[in-house]
Amino acid sequence: MTAPATTPGMVTSGIRPLSRDHRRTSAIRVRRYFAGAPATLVYLFTLLVTWWTVQGTDPNLTHHLIVSASTNLHNMQTDPLQVLVASAFWTDSTGFPWLMVAGLLLVMVAAERRLGTRRWIATFAAGHIGATMVTVTGICYALDHNMLAVDIAHTTDVGASYGFYAVTAAFIMHFTGRRRLIAASALTGYLVLAALYGQSFTDYGHLASIAIGFAIHPVATLASRRRARSRFAATADTAAPSQTFCGSI
Helix, strand or coil, rough: CCCCCCCCCCCCCCCCCCCCHHHHHHHHHHHHHCCHHHHHHHHHHHHHHHHHHHHCCHHHHHHHHHCCCCCCCHEEEEEEEHHHHHHHCCCCCCCCCCHHHHHHHHHHHHHHHHCHHHHHHHHHHHHHHHHHHHHHHHHHHHHCCCCCHHHHHHHHCCCHHHHHHHHHHHHHCCCCCHHHHHHHHHHHHHHHHHHHHHHCCHHHHHHHHHEEEEEEHHHHHHHHHHHHHHHHHHHHHHCCCCCCCCCCC
8 A cells, every 4th residue: 555645835744834924923922912011121121231231340340339239228328319229220140140031021021011011110119119128227226236247237239129029919919819819828938938048138128028019909909999980070070961040031
């Protein structure tokens, strides 16, 4: 028995190759997906630029740049506004920050698409600033009571972790049912274990940041409902027909 002849262009395997139109459609979908998170992409680009900058500089200069941008106690007492902004755009990673890139592309992009760009920025800033203030207050208290060495006031503390965890917590609050409970419990449990193991002020700052993120959701929801009621009331007042109780005489 002879095998059936195949003609040119006939697919002999069970897997059909993707057509050019299908590949083009997939590329458009990916492009549109990431286009819905402009703040995350700009932030990722800035972090990669600053990371690349320190890779090609002298180690002493790199250390000076990182320390000057750190939200340590000394810098927060001398120039708090500058370091609060600068610290969020630097990373002290020596190798390529694969974990940071993956977290931003996988989690932060989805979070910005769900929360909206303005709320994403506000939540990130609230987590970054709020958790920093919590950790600085704790360090100040510990130094006043001789619980820590004085050199901790000049330690390095830069990165996106506080804002990242705050946004992640706020994003989780948009889940429904058991998904929200499981995700919130997993995130909280992971950071609690990290704090118990590491016992650093950065670990405690991570716990503060997710508390801020969890708290932002009900506040934002309440504010949105109030704005919706105000708009509805204004529309109703505008649409209501005027009544004349006294006719013209």
